[in-house]
Amino acid sequence: MISVISITGDECKLSMLSPLTELSGGDMLRVDPLRLDKDFSEIVNDAVIATDVRVKVKLHNALQFRNEDAINLIKEENSMQRDIGTVTSASEVTFEYTLKPKEELQKIANFDIGKI
Numbered sequence: 001m002i003s004v005i006s007i008t009g010d011e012c013k014l015s016m017l018s019p020l021t022e023l024s025g026g027d028m029l030r031v032d033p034l035r036l037d038k039d040f041s042e043i044v045n046d047a048v049i050a051t052d053v054r055v056k057v058k059l060h061n062a063l064q065f066r067n068e069d070a071i072n073l074i075k076e077e078n079s080m081q082r083d084i085g086t087v088t089s090a091s092e093v094t095f096e097y098t099l100k101p102k103e104e105l106q107k108i109a110n111f112d113i114g115k116i
Contacts, residue, residue, distance in 0.1 A: 002026040007033050046088045053084040066096040
């Protein structure tokens with residue numbers, strides 16, 4: 001996980017750094033140089049809830065994950081497993097899903113596409 005802390009008014013290339021934090025699940029934080037002590041104490045005081053966290057999500061057979069790295073997908077894209085790492089109360093995990101194409105839905109046993 002890559003997190004970036006920058007000082008407000010400093011000319012670091014946040015537009016170049018933000019994709020790294022997004023892809024790795026890190027955070028971007030801009031701190032005010034006049035409030036460094038307060039801002040950093042909040043960062044340090046964000047207690048760790050768990051470490052080495054792994055999230056598993058299983059979808060209904062009619063659904064599939066959307067925009068998820070193939071390396072995280074299991075069993076024909078109905079299950080996803082993502083290693084999160086360290087978790088605090090501010091941690092978030094998000095994912096997207098969508099309905100499978102009509103052709104694939106017709107192959108699912110006991111699935112009435114007409115009820116969708």
